[in-house]
Amino acid sequence: MNKFFLLVMRDLRLALRQGGDAAMVVGFFVLTVILFPFGVGPEPELLQRIAAGIIWVTALLAALLSLERLFQGDYEDGSLETLILLPLPLEAQVLAKCLAHWLVTGLPLTLVAPLLALLLHLDVDGYPALMLGMALGTPILSLLGAIGAALCLGARRGGVLLSLLVLPLYIPVLIFGVAAIEAEISGLGARPHLLLLAALLVLALALVPFAAAGALRQAVE
Amino acid sequence: MPQPGHVSPTAPPRPGFAGSGLACRRGERLIFARLGFAVMPGGALILVGPNGSGKSSLLRLMAGLTPAAQGTLSWNGADIAADREAHRARLHFIGHADALKPVLTAEETLRFWAGMRATPQDLAPADIATVLAQFGLGAAAPLPCRYLSAGQKRRLALARLLASPAPLWLLDEPMTGLDSEASAQLLGAIAAHRRGGGCVVLSTHAPLDIADTVLLSLADFRPTRQEMAAGIAA
Numbered sequence: 001m002n003k004f005f006l007l008v009m010r011d012l013r014l015a016l017r018q019g020g021d022a023a024m025v026v027g028f029f030v031l032t033v034i035l036f037p038f039g040v041g042p043e044p045e046l047l048q049r050i051a052a053g054i055i056w057v058t059a060l061l062a063a064l065l066s067l068e069r070l071f072q073g074d075y076e077d078g079s080l081e082t083l084i085l086l087p088l089p090l091e092a093q094v095l096a097k098c099l100a101h102w103l104v105t106g107l108p109l110t111l112v113a114p115l116l117a118l119l120l121h122l123d124v125d126g127y128p129a130l131m132l133g134m135a136l137g138t139p140i141l142s143l144l145g146a147i148g149a150a151l152c153l154g155a156r157r158g159g160v161l162l163s164l165l166v167l168p169l170y171i172p173v174l175i176f177g178v179a180a181i182e183a184e185i186s187g188l189g190a191r192p193h194l195l196l197l198a199a200l201l202v203l204a205l206a207l208v209p210f211a212a213a214g215a216l217r218q219a220v221e
Numbered sequence: 222m223p224q225p226g227h228v229s230p231t232a233p234p235r236p237g238f239a240g241s242g243l244a245c246r247r248g249e250r251l252i253f254a255r256l257g258f259a260v261m262p263g264g265a266l267i268l269v270g271p272n273g274s275g276k277s278s279l280l281r282l283m284a285g286l287t288p289a290a291q292g293t294l295s296w297n298g299a300d301i302a303a304d305r306e307a308h309r310a311r312l313h314f315i316g317h318a319d320a321l322k323p324v325l326t327a328e329e330t331l332r333f334w335a336g337m338r339a340t341p342q343d344l345a346p347a348d349i350a351t352v353l354a355q356f357g358l359g360a361a362a363p364l365p366c367r368y369l370s371a372g373q374k375r376r377l378a379l380a381r382l383l384a385s386p387a388p389l390w391l392l393d394e395p396m397t398g399l400d401s402e403a404s405a406q407l408l409g410a411i412a413a414h415r416r417g418g419g420c421v422v423l424s425t426h427a428p429l430d431i432a433d434t435v436l437l438s439l440a441d442f443r444p445t446r447q448e449m450a451a452g453i454a455a
Binding site: 017 | 339
């Protein structure tokens, strides 16, 4: 367990010292959302109608932006080989790296989302569903992304390939994330959608480590 | 445990690290076949051979990074495939890449790798500062790795060997980029490791001043035409 957190701390330290990553993801999220009022016009009714969708789609894209580096650095400098040869199971290491990735991308996205919702005139009733949905959904984005990032190691133009692999997998998260907000606003209650997101998260937590670890072993072979 | 294809005549499990009937395939190509070796505790096996003869591939195969196309590896007579995690716990593999992060300091790097291998059985965890000093990196300890020279990076990678104990060292051309002082330090570390009953397998181009070694020439295990054909078919 100590080693698990040692790896999380190391990845956090790397992310914070290299600066860029976390700030870039949040910056992309904010800027892209701000573009929409310019694109579709500033009418509050229109923005209110599409706010949930805009925030979720943009969050998906922002999370995708940072995925390529999840294993790439370790792969290039030989750390991945050394990590694989540690007595700690690779599956646990994948979870540790996903946790670190979520802390520097998913968590900031979740915290910034309500500010952007304010900008887009999201109905006040939708805020709790937005925050809870993001808190449950963004870890799924990191986990599913880890499979894609591991599979794309060593591929030329891995970034584009990664988007093609991962974006279709993100569709359920998008559907339930947006549906939770809409249901809450229309008075139906976000609970079933949030429960489904929680179920997806549990499923991803259980299965992703094995898939990603398999892909990583393949990459260094 | 007798293995199919076991060519060694010694019936009782022999101590140390051994392999028999090993073949390695990279992509479509068979690199070596019928390869056997044995390293006793305290022994050193030196891999020699021209570029591309499979020295690195053999070391990666020994570490368990690549699966063997054929053959088995054993530690103290037990097949390592039976317990991969135990095998990983007993080995240090230092490849061509130094596994360093430009933004972490030398001390943080070594502390991380040592911490990731620490076991509750370690009575006295290695003192990171001492290990760094031993490899002439005392002054470089607080520097981020991006400020280290190529030789210093290599020294830091090799310092992992002493930062956490492991009975089996697999070193891929460890002397590359080292000056004579650092080479002497590494040879000293290898000698001390062997006195403590450790095994060393290393590949090299330059002749090394290491006493009492077994030389394994990869050129002797080039696959035959038939094996090549069989290897591609398999």
